[in-house]
Amino acid sequence: AQRVTQPEKLLSVFKGAPVELKCNYSYSGSPELFWYVQYSRQRLQLLLRHISRESIKGFTADLNKGETSFHLKKPFAQEEDSAMYYCALSAGTSGSRLTFGEGTQLTVNP
Amino acid sequence: EPEVTQTPSHQVTQMGQEVILRCVPISNHLYFYWYRQILGQKVEFLVSFYNNEISEKSEIFDDQFSVERPDGSNFTLKIRSTKLEDSAMYFCASRETSNSYEQYFGPGTRLTVT
Numbered sequence: 001a002q003r004v005t006q007p008e009k010l011l012s013v014f015k016g017a018p019v020e021l022k023c024n025y026s027y028s029g030s031p032e033l034f035w036y037v038q039y040s041r042q043r044l045q046l047l048l049r050h051i052s053r054e055s056i057k058g059f060t061a062d063l064n065k066g067e068t069s070f071h072l073k074k075p076f077a078q079e080e081d082s083a084m085y086y087c088a089l090s091a092g093t094s095g096s097r098l099t100f101g102e103g104t105q106l107t108v109n110p
Numbered sequence: 111e112p113e114v115t116q117t118p119s120h121q122v123t124q125m126g127q128e129v130i131l132r133c134v135p136i137s138n139h140l141y142f143y144w145y146r147q148i149l150g151q152k153v154e155f156l157v158s159f160y161n162n163e164i165s166e167k168s169e170i171f172d173d174q175f176s177v178e179r180p181d182g183s184n185f186t187l188k189i190r191s192t193k194l195e196d197s198a199m200y201f202c203a204s205r206e207t208s209n210s211y212e213q214y215f216g217p218g219t220r221l222t223v224t
Contacts, residue, residue: 032211043114044153044201044215057112086153090211097143097155098213101119 002027004089006101014075014109021072021104023061023087032090033063034069034098039083047072047085057081077108114216116202122222123192129177131187131219142185143207143213144177146170146198153201159185166197192223 013019025031033050043107046054050063061072069076070087087101115134123129135142144156157167159177176188185204189196199220203213 034211035213043217046212049211097158097168098153099155100145100147100153102152 002031002089002091002099004087004099004101006085006087006104008099008104009102010105010107012107012109015079016076017074017088019074019077019081019108021085021087021106023070023072023086023101025070025087026028027089029091034059034088035051035059035072035089036086036088036100037083040107044086077106079108079110082106082108114204114214116200116201116216116219118219119217120220120222122224125194125223126191129159129189129192129221131189131202131221132183133205133216134183135185135202136177136206136214137183139204139206139214140163141208141213142177142179143203143205144187145201145203145215147191147201147218148195148198156187190219192221194223197221 005024007022011096035047036044037047038044049063059072059074061070063070084103086103088098090096090098116152116155117132117216121129142159145153146156149154155168157171157177160178199218201218202216205213
């Protein structure tokens, strides 16, 4: 079974502070991990994917298979980063579903 | 940039009524999905659709639910006899090919069952 856990429903930081959104997963195979973001009144959109190992909007995430984690990090948070962030897992097979975590609402205060 | 569209944005229906939620995926995409999010809960997978048939469905997707791609552009989710617990935000998503990884989401339809 696939499962994704985001332990923090709410996270509040000040502008310029580092931010880390936690994500843990369980899956017996080799998953693909994603972070999706939903800005206020906008649709879910892909932020980044573990395989690409790229930094988007200053965010990075490293897949730690030993700890089964895929935490999202940014060294200096900006006010425009305020949004709902969802960690998601795919089994990686063709057409497979996304399993989402509960989401973390990030608020970056001025 | 092409986007997934969904109509209506908000649907109110009475318990026991049938509803059809409509989605127009991105035109060259081959894989289609429905997800739902009950207020305060996580986004949950309902069904995936490829090559004019269901490729995977969750335990939520029971006989009350059906999907269809009637005309090569629309992708619909039908709930035959709505229950109060079907009240949720329903998201459609599409993906280009088996080699692509990103699912593109629509803005959602808020279904309220009274």
